[in-house]
Amino acid sequence: GNSVTQMEGPVTLSxxxxxxxxxxxxxxxxxxLFWYVQYPGEGLQLLLKATKADDKGSNKGFEATYRxxxxxxxxxxxxxxxxxxxxxxxxxxxxxxxxxxKLTFGQGTILTVHP
Amino acid sequence: DGGITQSPxxxxxxxxxxxxxxxxxxxxxxxxYWYRQDPGxxxxxxxxxxxxxxxxxxxxxxxYSVSREKKESFPLTVTSAQKNPTAFYLCASRTxxxxxxxxxxxxxRLTVL
Numbered sequence: 757g758n759s760v761t762q763m764e765g766p767v768t769l770s771x772x773x774x775x776x777x778x779x780x781x782x783x784x785x786x787x788x789l790f791w792y793v794q795y796p797g798e799g800l801q802l803l804l805k806a807t808k809a810d811d812k813g814s815n816k817g818f819e820a821t822y823r824x825x826x827x828x829x830x831x832x833x834x835x836x837x838x839x840x841x842x843x844x845x846x847x848x849x850x851x852x853x854x855x856x857x858k859l860t861f862g863q864g865t866i867l868t869v870h871p
Numbered sequence: 872d873g874g875i876t877q878s879p880x881x882x883x884x885x886x887x888x889x890x891x892x893x894x895x896x897x898x899x900x901x902x903x904y905w906y907r908q909d910p911g912x913x914x915x916x917x918x919x920x921x922x923x924x925x926x927x928x929x930x931x932x933x934x935y936s937v938s939r940e941k942k943e944s945f946p947l948t949v950t951s952a953q954k955n956p957t958a959f960y961l962c963a964s965r966t967x968x969x970x971x972x973x974x975x976x977x978x979x980r981l982t983v984l
Contacts, residue, residue, distance in 0.1 A: 760913070788970040799877075799961055799975040800914075807970065845913060849970050856921060857902060857969030858929065861913030 758783045762846050762862035769836055769869050777831040777865045779820075779846035787850035789813075789822055789829040790859070794843045803831075803844070836869045843867070873898045875976035877962050882981045884949070884956065892947045892979045894962035901966065903945040904973060907931060908959040917960075920945055949981060957983045 763778040781787065788807045792800040804813030809824035818833045829846060846862040875896045884890045894903065902921050906914035916929030920939040934953025939945055945964075949956045959980050963973040 790972070792975075797978075797980075799875075799977045800963075802972055802974070805972060847913075849973075851969055856919050856927060857965060857971075857973070858904070858916045858919065859906075859914070859963075859973055861915075863911065863913050 758787070758848060758850065758860040760846050760848055760860055760862040762844075762865050765864070766866035766868060769867070771838055771869055771871050772835045773869075775831070775833040775836045775840075775867070777844055777846075777867070779829045779831065779862060781827050781829065781846075781848050783827075783848055783850055783860075785850050787848040789820070790847045790849075791818070791820055791829070791831050792845045792847060794845065794864070796842075800845065836867075838869050838871055841867055841869045875962060875964055875974060877960075877976040877979050879979060880977070882979055884981060884983050886983065887951045889948055889950050890981065892949070892960055892962075892981070894945045894947065894976060896943055896945075896962075896964045896976075898964055898966065898974065899942070900964035900974075901942070902964060902969070903939070904963040904965070905929075905935075905937065905945070905947045906961045906963065908961060908978075914961060917947065956981055 759782045790805045791803040804815045806813040806822035812821045843864045847859045878893045904919045905917040918937045920926040936948045962976040965973045
């Protein structure tokens with residue numbers, strides 16, 4: 757079955773530091789990959805996505821590249837802000853079997869950015 | 872504005888009670904989903920529905936029930952058979968193909984007293 761593994765958290769950074777959150781996956785076929793962000797007490801918001809190998813998703817300074825050879829989709833940002841403090845989820849979905857588009861999530865990584 | 876609404880935001884349940892969580896969307900999406908989130912964990916699928924009057928069990932359906940009588944509505948009932956219902960519940964919807972983006976509501980936090 758599908759699975760997603762995210763780096764252990766929490767991650768604590770100073771403002772303007774470089775961010776990397778690792779994500780690796782196991783899936784059959786050609787999954788679509790997503791990063792979602794969750795602010796305290798809220799639902800999930802789509803941050804970026806990629807649907808095929810070598811695609812780069814980007815949004816609000818965040819980037820992630822779909823690497824099929826390493827089954828990875830690492831999230832990066834060159835300079836984080838305090839407002840980026842949130843929980844980040846890596847997720848995938850694929851068209852195989854009877855999944856009906858079910859999202860498989862990693863456990864989430866808590867990011868805290870200090871001024 | 873198009874979007875997904877969930878109500879109530881907070882819900883308290885006594886032992887042995889059934890409670891129903893509301894999910895409404897005005898995005899004209901066909902597919903809708905219910906996920907459960909526990910602290911420090913990712914989301915797990917409870918139920919999903921591809922079209923009106925059709926729904927399927929997800930990975931953790933025991934103790935839950937749903938209905939899909941209208942395209943825009945997908946209520947979730949947490950029954951007394953659910954032994955550990957305290958969690959954050961998120962509804963999502965999707966259009967297009969099954970690998971397209973799912974959009975989430977703001978969630979309902981259910982606490983058992």
